[in-house]
Amino acid sequence: MHHSAANTHVCKFLGTIPLDQLQYAKVPFWNNIQIPLSKHSWELQIIAIWNTKGRVCLNAHNKDWLKELAKQIPEAKWESQNIHNHPYQTALGSRQHSGLNKFNKLPNDHPEAPEGPDIISALISTDQPQP
Amino acid sequence: MSPLDPDPRFSHYWSEHLRDKVFGANTNAFSSRFSGFSICHPIYLENAMLLATRHAIYSAAVSTEETATFMLLPS
Numbered sequence: 001m002h003h004s005a006a007n008t009h010v011c012k013f014l015g016t017i018p019l020d021q022l023q024y025a026k027v028p029f030w031n032n033i034q035i036p037l038s039k040h041s042w043e044l045q046i047i048a049i050w051n052t053k054g055r056v057c058l059n060a061h062n063k064d065w066l067k068e069l070a071k072q073i074p075e076a077k078w079e080s081q082n083i084h085n086h087p088y089q090t091a092l093g094s095r096q097h098s099g100l101n102k103f104n105k106l107p108n109d110h111p112e113a114p115e116g117p118d119i120i121s122a123l124i125s126t127d128q129p130q131p
Numbered sequence: 132m133s134p135l136d137p138d139p140r141f142s143h144y145w146s147e148h149l150r151d152k153v154f155g156a157n158t159n160a161f162s163s164r165f166s167g168f169s170i171c172h173p174i175y176l177e178n179a180m181l182l183a184t185r186h187a188i189y190s191a192a193v194s195t196e197e198t199a200t201f202m203l204l205p206s
Contacts, residue, residue: 010191016206042205049187050199054168057197 010049013079014066017044021075046076048083056085165190165200172203180204 022044026034058065063082070078134154137144146156157163165171165187173183187200 010188014201040205045202045204045206047202047204048199049184049191049202051191051194051197053195053197054191054199058168058199 010051012048012050012083014046014048015070015076015078015080016046017073017076019043046073052085055083059083059085161186164194164198166194166196166198168197168199170201170203175205 019040019042022040022042024037024040026037062068066078066080066083070076133146133148134144134151134156144156145160146154146158148156149158152158161182171183171187173179184202184204187202191198191200
């Protein structure tokens with residue numbers, strides 16, 4: 001598992017736009033010639049990276065914000081119906097750790113990135129209330 | 132993005148080219164924290180996606196403001 005799994009307390013996998021439902025906007029060229037895009041072979045994952053204040057703010061603004069978002073992106077398969085306000089558990093325990101410390105354990109800025117799906121799977125949150 | 136691309140409703144934009152400073156561009160997207168509510172759809176290069184994800188995690192974790200970044204990532 002990728003080291004960013006330690007940051008699941010700020011990450012939440014929300015849903016996926018399947019391969020056959022994913023469409024990219026056609027970008028017009030300056031002389032209105034359409035640039036043909038090659039057919040994609042991937043799904044698109046929707047992941048929220050937020051802090052507790054951010055989630056609380058969204059829920060306070062509209063407790064059904066995620067349902068409203070789902071209506072706006074009907075082609076996506078959504079994993080969650082509601083987002084809780086409570087702090088997320090970390091992958092290593094129930095205590096919320098300092099993000100700065102976790103960030104320091106991530107790799108340096110050179111091209112050693114893992115495969116994409118590993119990044120995604122490592123970000124899935126437990127979304128369980130703290131005891 | 133180039134100076135021709137940003138949505139004019141946005142007050143700030145970033146470009147990877149230093150020369151775009153003359154057009155008002157910021158040139159390092161990771162020089163400041165992501166804050167508030169935003170969507171991040173990085174270019175599909177492994178390292179670019181990793182850096183953007185890491186920066187979003189860092190920003191959310193250390194920010195004292197409401198912060199939520201919605202990442203769109205291929206799998």
